Amino acid sequence: MTLLEEFLVAVMAATSLDESLVLFLKATALSQWVVSTPWVWPLCETLHFIGLTLVVGIIGPLDIRLLGFMKNVPVAALKTLVPWAVAGFVINLVTGVIFLAAAPEQYIRNLSWWFKVLFLMIAGVNVLLFETTQRSRMLAMGPGEDTPAAFKLIGGVSLVSWGMVLYWGRMLPFLGNAF
Amino acid sequence: MMELLQALEGSAFSIWVREAPTVWAYPTVLTLHTAGLAVLVGVNAAFDVRLLGFGRQIPLAEMERFFPAMWVGFWLNAITGAMLFAIDPITKGTTTIFMIKLAFIAAGVILIVMLRRAVYGRGREAATVTSAARAFAVLSLLVWVGAIATGRLMAYV
Numbered sequence: 001m002t003l004l005e006e007f008l009v010a011v012m013a014a015t016s017l018d019e020s021l022v023l024f025l026k027a028t029a030l031s032q033w034v035v036s037t038p039w040v041w042p043l044c045e046t047l048h049f050i051g052l053t054l055v056v057g058i059i060g061p062l063d064i065r066l067l068g069f070m071k072n073v074p075v076a077a078l079k080t081l082v083p084w085a086v087a088g089f090v091i092n093l094v095t096g097v098i099f100l101a102a103a104p105e106q107y108i109r110n111l112s113w114w115f116k117v118l119f120l121m122i123a124g125v126n127v128l129l130f131e132t133t134q135r136s137r138m139l140a141m142g143p144g145e146d147t148p149a150a151f152k153l154i155g156g157v158s159l160v161s162w163g164m165v166l167y168w169g170r171m172l173p174f175l176g177n178a179f
Numbered sequence: 180m181m182e183l184l185q186a187l188e189g190s191a192f193s194i195w196v197r198e199a200p201t202v203w204a205y206p207t208v209l210t211l212h213t214a215g216l217a218v219l220v221g222v223n224a225a226f227d228v229r230l231l232g233f234g235r236q237i238p239l240a241e242m243e244r245f246f247p248a249m250w251v252g253f254w255l256n257a258i259t260g261a262m263l264f265a266i267d268p269i270t271k272g273t274t275t276i277f278m279i280k281l282a283f284i285a286a287g288v289i290l291i292v293m294l295r296r297a298v299y300g301r302g303r304e305a306a307t308v309t310s311a312a313r314a315f316a317v318l319s320l321l322v323w324v325g326a327i328a329t330g331r332l333m334a335y336v
Contacts, residue, residue, distance in 0.1 A: 045334075046328045050324060053220045081237070084233070
C-alpha cells in the first residue's frame with residue numbers, strides 16, 4: 001500500500017498532473033462556495049449516503065437474480081426499478097464532484113480514491129456490456145428460468161465492483177489522506 | 180450512568196477498536212456499518228417504492244424474500260453500531276442527535292414489521308398493497324432519510 005502510494009505520488013509529481021488539477025479545481029467558484037458555506041459538506045454527505053443506499057438496494061437484488069437466485073422474479077421486472085438506482089448514482093456523481101472540487105488534494109493524492117474510480121469504471125463497463133450484448137436475451141427470459149453463464153458473470157462482477165466502490169470510498173480517510 | 184459510560188470508554192475492547200493501528204479495527208467496523216446500512220435501508224427502500232406503484236411487474240409474493248436481507252443488514256448494524264458506541268460512549272451517550280438517530284432507527288424497524296404484516300398478513304399468495312401499507316412505505320422512506328441524516332451529523336458533534 002505504502003509502496004503503491006509512493007509510486008502514485010511520484011507519477012503525479014513527475015507529470016505535474018496533480019499540481020495543475022488541484023489548482024484548477026480550487027480556483028472554481030463551486031470549490032470556493034463549498035469551502036465557505038459550512039452546511040454544504042454535511043448535506044452532500046447525507047445525500048451521498050442516500051444515493052449509495054439506492055444503488056445497493058436496487059442493483060443488489062438485480063445482481064442476485066442475475067446470479068440465478070429468486071428465479072420466479074423476471075429479470076426484466078427487476079430492471080423496471082433501475083431508474084431509482086440511476087437517480088442514486090446521479091446524486092452521488094454530483095455530490096462526488098462537489099467533494100472533489102472542494103478538497104481536490106484529499107482525493108487526487110489518495111490511492112483509495114483511484115481504486116474507487118477504477119471499480120466505478122469496471123461497474124460502468126459491465127453495465128454497458130450487459131445492455132449492449134444481453135438485452136434481447138434478457139427480455140426473452142420468462143419467470144422460473146435459470147440465467148445463462150454470461151448473466152451470472154455480469155451479476156457477480158457488478159456485486160463485487162459496487163462492493164469495492166463502497167469499500168474504497170469508506171477507506172478514503174484510513175488508507176489515504178482524506179479528512 | 181456516567182460512571183458506566185466512563186468504564187466502557189476505558190475498557191480494553193474500546194481502546195483496541197479505537198486505537199489499534201490496523202485497518203481491521205475501526206475502519207473495518209465503520210465500513211461494515213455502511214454496508215449494513217446500504218442493505219437494510221436500500222432493500223427496504225426497494226420494497227417501499229414497489230408498494231408506491233413502481234416496478235409493478237415484480238411479483239409481490241416473491242418480494243417477501245427481501246425481508247431476511249433487511250434483517251441481515253439490521254443485525255450487522257446493531258453489532259457494528261454497538262462497537263462504534265463502545266469506542267466513544269461518553270460523547271454519544273450524552274448527545275441529543277444520537278438519541279434522535281436511535282429513535283428514527285426504532286421507528287424504521289417497527290415499520291419493517293408493520294409493512295410485512297400489512298402486505299403478507301393473509302399469507303404470501305394473498306399479498307396485497309393496502310392503503311395502510313402505502314402509508315407505512317412513505318413513513319419508512321422518511322424515517323430512514325432521518326436516520327441517515329442524523330447518523331452523518333454524528334461526525335460533526
